[in-house]
Structure formats: structure tokens, C-alpha cells
Amino acid sequence: MMTKNKAIQLAVLGALALMMQACAIPTITKKEPQVALPEHYTTSDASASSSANVNWKEFFEDQHLATLIDTAIANNKEINILMQRISVAENEILARKGEYLPSVGIGATAESEKTARYTRNGAIEEGLDIKEGKHFPKYFGNYQFGLVASWELDVWKKLRNATKVATMEYMATVEGKHFLVTNLVAEVANSYYELLALDNELENLDKNIEIQQHALDVVRELQQYARTTSLAVKRFEAEVNKNQSQRFEVKQKIVETENRLNFLLGRTPQPIERASAGFMGIKPKMLAVGIPSQLLENRPDIRQAQLELEAAKLNIEVAKANFYPSFALKAGLGFQAFNPRYLLNMPESIAGSLGGDLIAPLVNRNAIIATYKNASAEQIKAAFEYEQTIINAYGEVATQLSNLDNLDKNYQLKNNQVDTLTSSIEISNQLFKSARADYMEVLLTQRDALEAKMDLIETKQKQISAMINLYRALGGGWQ
Numbered sequence: 483m484m485t486k487n488k489a490i491q492l493a494v495l496g497a498l499a500l501m502m503q504a505c506a507i508p509t510i511t512k513k514e515p516q517v518a519l520p521e522h523y524t525t526s527d528a529s530a531s532s533s534a535n536v537n538w539k540e541f542f543e544d545q546h547l548a549t550l551i552d553t554a555i556a557n558n559k560e561i562n563i564l565m566q567r568i569s570v571a572e573n574e575i576l577a578r579k580g581e582y583l584p585s586v587g588i589g590a591t592a593e594s595e596k597t598a599r600y601t602r603n604g605a606i607e608e609g610l611d612i613k614e615g616k617h618f619p620k621y622f623g624n625y626q627f628g629l630v631a632s633w634e635l636d637v638w639k640k641l642r643n644a645t646k647v648a649t650m651e652y653m654a655t656v657e658g659k660h661f662l663v664t665n666l667v668a669e670v671a672n673s674y675y676e677l678l679a680l681d682n683e684l685e686n687l688d689k690n691i692e693i694q695q696h697a698l699d700v701v702r703e704l705q706q707y708a709r710t711t712s713l714a715v716k717r718f719e720a721e722v723n724k725n726q727s728q729r730f731e732v733k734q735k736i737v738e739t740e741n742r743l744n745f746l747l748g749r750t751p752q753p754i755e756r757a758s759a760g761f762m763g764i765k766p767k768m769l770a771v772g773i774p775s776q777l778l779e780n781r782p783d784i785r786q787a788q789l790e791l792e793a794a795k796l797n798i799e800v801a802k803a804n805f806y807p808s809f810a811l812k813a814g815l816g817f818q819a820f821n822p823r824y825l826l827n828m829p830e831s832i833a834g835s836l837g838g839d840l841i842a843p844l845v846n847r848n849a850i851i852a853t854y855k856n857a858s859a860e861q862i863k864a865a866f867e868y869e870q871t872i873i874n875a876y877g878e879v880a881t882q883l884s885n886l887d888n889l890d891k892n893y894q895l896k897n898n899q900v901d902t903l904t905s906s907i908e909i910s911n912q913l914f915k916s917a918r919a920d921y922m923e924v925l926l927t928q929r930d931a932l933e934a935k936m937d938l939i940e941t942k943q944k945q946i947s948a949m950i951n952l953y954r955a956l957g958g959g960w961q
Contacts, residue, residue, distance in 0.1 A: 507805050508851055510858035512798070513865040515791065517872045519774040523883060532772030534780040534956035538667050541767075541953060546756050547674050550747060554670045555663060557748030564659050571652035578645040581634075590627035596620060612820075625825050626833065628816010635810065640803035647793045647800060654789035660782035660960040666746065667959035671950045673743040674756065679943035680736045681758035683936055687729050690932045693907065694722045697924060721929065762942055766949035771883065771956060777875045780957030784875055787868040794857070794864040801857040804850045807842035875955065882952035889945045896938045903931035 533541070542548055555561065597604045607618040636642055698718040705715055741751045778784055818833040819825045843850055910927040953959060 507802060508854065510798070510855060511862065512795075512858065513862045515865045515868045515872075517869045519777070519872065519876060522773055523771055523880060531770045532776050532780060532956055533767075533769040533953060534772070534776070534958040535961070536953075536958060537961045538959050541958065542671060544674075544757060547671060550674060550743070550754070551667055551670050553747045553749075554666055558666055558746060559748050561659065561662055561666065562748075564655070564662055568652070568655045568659060571648070571655045575645065575648045575652055578641070578648040581641050581644070584631055584633035586629060586631045588627070588629055591624065593624050594621045595624065597622065623820045623822075624818070625820070625822050626816055626818035627825075628814060628818075628833070631811075631813045633811045634808060637809055638803040638806045640800055643796045643800045643803070647796045650789045650793035650796070654786045654793065657782045657786035657789060661786060664782060664954055664957070664959040668950050668954035670743065670746050672947050673739055673746065674754075675761075675943055675946045675950075677736065677739050677743070677754060677756055678758045678761040679939050680732055680739060681756070682761050682939045684729060684732045684736070685758075686932070686935050686939065687725055687732065690928065690935075691722060691725050691729070694718065694725065694928055697928065698722055725932070762939070764942070764946060766886065766945045769949065769952055769956070771879060771952070774876055774879075777872070777879070777957060781871075781875050782957065782960055784868075784871050787864070787871040791861070791864040791868045794861040798854070798857045798861055801850075801854040804853065805843065805847075807840055810839040810841075812837045812839070875957075878955035879952065882948050882955055885948040886945070886952065889941060889948055893938070893941045893945060896934065896941055900931070900934045900938050903927065903934050907931055 538551060539548055542551065597607060599605070599608060607622070610618070612618045634641065698715070701714050701718050705712060740754050743754055744751050772780075778788075812835070814833075814835040816833060817825050817831045819827065819831045825831055906927050910924045
């Protein structure tokens, strides 16, 4: 016959065997990011410094633009929304830390119970006196109050890892805010210089309309002396009307750009203060691009992706801990009595408890397995996103470097074209007056000069935009 001790030993061994079975963990895959950045940019000499470290207040010298950027950073609605997400992430750290620490609460209980006579407790109450010469009451009370404590022992570091995950997610949210500021600064600057370009286009149109109006007056005067035809007059009138109508198109673009800029500033449409006079004299800054590996430190989106990747790795460990047994301690200390008048009697009414739980998942572990596999999939996704972010960052820098180089050459040629056509306008007018050129040559020369000057203004705006976008691509603008 099996002894009692032997039976207990077998039961314990059986329980341990079941726990070991419960701890069986399925195989998952992990991914380490694999992106090899070049040692230097192909269109630039290697340098130890990077313009990304320059504060935007030093980078943008226009005081009107600096004021607009300050307003945007303070009032932009998207940034303010993201600040609330940062607060949520910060509070999540406190919540995770709270799960790791013991919890202590105070509580009270008051209840009344009638026990059926033909039950174990009922039979005991029937056969015993609650006090000498006094039977148990028909309705038996239970009153208690005191402290209750519980503590899940973090043997497998599940709660500590969860706290680290929350911390990394908070830090990633902060980097996301930095990246948003970087893009906001660049977008405000681009919109501002687009406004300056439009102002210059409008001024150029007005000058050309004045020239064409003067040419129209000359043609009308020559018509009176029968030195030209009414066809020439009509063509010049049509050209003046065309450019006058174009003025309203440019004015509408100015309104739209101002409104877009005001939206970035978090305010309703209103005039934008700006200095348009020296726009064509602005020379894009020569930026120090550093080496590609510096993007890992300077770009907030790369740092955000890296933190999210580290958090995803730790989340696998958090999910893995669900397969292991959990250990918990519970304790209570207070007063308990069947009648309120005895509740504070000492030491008769003092009650205490101390216990522990050991629980391991055994059957229907599908939810735990699914969580574990999902954590693996999230880690792989985070690794791919990290790789993609790095590749995109390098591509943006390389694109803007090439863009700046080509735009510089483009601008020089267009500037020569404008100078040539501008001098051609006066020549064509003189030739027309002396009947050595027809009106179409004058008309086409003026039209070509206008279009060339418009293209030159647009190219200047693209140059400045490329400079701003390179500054953003390097990771500048959030400091």
C-alpha cells in the first residue's frame, strides 16, 4: 500500500512535470537590421562636421522667418497633439513601474449570513454556544477592516522588461516630436520663400506690363502715321491683357500660400510679414554634410526607429515570460469579529493571513502563443522599418546634394539668358521704330524675356528649397 508521504511526493512530481510541459515555448524568428551605409557621399567630400548640428535660429538669418518658425513650434496643432501622446507615454512608464512594486490597500467588510441547519457549519452552530449560555444568533455577522497587500514576484523580469519597453516607447515618441519639428521648420521655411518668389513674380509681371504698355502706345502712334497696321495694335493689346490676367493668378497663389503658412502656424488666415526685396540676391548656404554614419545620430526618425526596434525586442521577452509560472505573495492584517462591539478587542479580534500563489498555464495556451508570435512579427517589422528609414535618409541627402549642384548650373545659364533677352528688348524696340524689325519680333522678345525671368525666379526658389531640404535631410531643424 502507498504511504501518505509517497503519495505527496508523486503529486508534487506530477505537478512539476505539468509545469515543465506548460513552459514549452514555440520556436520563433528574429531579425537583425542589415544596412551598410557608404563611407561618404558620392557628390561631396568627406567631412567630420555636419550642418545638422546648427540651430535653426542660426541657420535662417531672416528675422521674419525666425518669428514665423517660433510661432509655428509654439502653436502648431499637430505638435500640440503629439505632446499629449508624449504625456500618455510618460504616464505609461508610471503604470508599468506600479505593476512591479507591491500594492497595499485598505478595506472594510460588513456582512450578515444565515447558515442552513443541515450543513456542516449549521450543525456546528446548533451544537455549540457562541458564548457560555448564549446560542449562535439566527443571522451571524462578519465585520472586518485592515490592510491587504499583494506582490507579484518578477522572477522572469517580465514586469521590469515591460517598464523598459514603456520607457523606450516614451523616448521614441519624443524623437517623433523632434522629427515633426524638423519637418515643420522646413515646411514653414519653404512656404515663406515660396511667398517671396511669388512676390518677385508679381513685381516682374508689373514691370513687363509697363514695358508692353509703352510698346502698345508706340504701336498706336505708328499706326496713326500708317507705319504699322491695326493687327500689330491688337496683338500688343492681347499680350498686355494676357499678362494682366496672369497677375491675378499669381495673387491667388500668394493668398493660398499665405493661408497654408498660417495653418502651419496654427492660426486663421492673415497677412504674412516678409522681406521680398532681396530675394534674388539670396545665395544658398554651402552645407557641411559630414559622413553618412552621422545620420544615425542626427536624424530623429532614425533614432525613433531604433528605439522602437529595441522596444520590440524586449516585448518578445515580455511575451515569453507568459509561458513561465507566476509567483505572487498575498498578505492581510486587520480586525475581524462577528459583532461590531468586539471589532477592536485586542488581541482577540486581530486577524492576519499570509499566502503565496504559483500558477503556470497548462491548457488552452493559444492566446499566449499568439501574443508571443505577434511580438516576433512586430520585431521583424520594426527591423525592416529601421532599415527603410536609414535607406530613405541617405537617399534624401544624396538627392538634395545632386539637386543643389544641378540647380546651381541651371541658375547660371538662366541668368545669362535673362541678361541677353533683357538687352534684346531695347534693341528690338529701336529696330521696330526704324522699320528694320516687325512687331512680332518685338512681341516675341518681350514674351521670351518675361518667361525667362519667371523661370529664373522659380529656379532661385528651388535652390533655396533644396538648401532647406538638405538641412532637414541631414537631421537639422529640431535643436
